């Protein structure tokens with residue numbers, strides 16, 4: 001297929017690479033900082049557009065993976081945006097983590113010109129993108145999903161249709177709400193163990209097979225103990241995501257008491273210069289008070 005990929009960041013760069021190498025598609029790319037697009041083309045072949053619109057010209061599916069709601073609007077709408085190039089019958093897939101409102105807005109904007117839309121945020125982090133092992137949570141119509149899934153499979157270990165437009169983003173919000181409370185609990189436990197003079201490695205070996213087990217425990221306890229916070233999803237991104245969660249929770253009337261507190265802790269990490277720390281840096285606040 002002819003496809004386009006807009007946004008070659010930590011996630012987008014390897015995802016677009018898989019579309020070429022594993023999927024065998026003809027891939028056109030756009031990145032705001034043009035040097036990254038040139039580097040991608042040098043590594044993978046294909047072509048780079050000088051605007052999102054140029055990259056999207058002739059594409060049957062256009063993928064987007066940028067930062068937040070406004071960044072997506074910036075590459076989708078307007079003279080230079082992808083929608084200006086997209087023909088009826090083509091498909092726009094947004095992998096950015098955004099609000100559910102944006103997903104519904106883009107589904108409506110696409111429908112006006114016969115362009116289908118899927119909101120398709122991902123989880124699995126940089127490693128998942130590099131290894132092509134992402135989980136993709138999708139909102140949209142079944143028939144549109146069925147067209148996109150075989151293409152998305154180039155970088156996904158799971159790609160699940162959750163419900164109508166916006167449902168993919170709502171699913172990602174559930175994921176982030178889980179992580180926020182869980183990482184604070186894990187930080188408190190590990191810090192408690194250290195203060196109490198326990199051999200934390202022994203304790204983790206014992207309890208990680210029981211009811212306290214989690215991905216965060218398996219993958220982060222060691223780096224948390226080592227006071228190292230350079231292992232993946234950044235606090236700045238997490239705060240963006242939690243902002244969307246809290247706004248949506250307000251809308252649907254779901255209380256998020258713990259999530260709100262943890263969001264405040266992440267704000268404190270940012271204030272102390274840790275915006276690029278990974279999300280396990282809640283531990284840092286407990287240790288360095």
Ligand SMILES: NC(=O)c1ccc[n+]([C@@H]2O[C@H](COP(=O)([O-])OP(=O)(O)OC[C@H]3O[C@@H](n4cnc5c(N)ncnc54)[C@H](OP(=O)(O)O)[C@@H]3O)[C@@H](O)[C@H]2O)c1
Nearest residue numbers: 007008009010011012032033066067071096097125126233
């Ligand atoms: N990193 C993770 O572990 C992870 C995991 C799951 C989900 N996500 C989500 O995936 C999305 C991308 O994350 P990432 O880690 O790849 O971010 P990133 O490395 O910071 O890359 C962001 C990309 O978006 C582009 N961009 C940002 N604002 C733009 C704008 N206004 N106009 C055009 N391009 C713009 C950037 O272009 P430049 O190169 O010019 O800056 C870059 O290509 C985010 O929504 C994030 O929440 C990330």
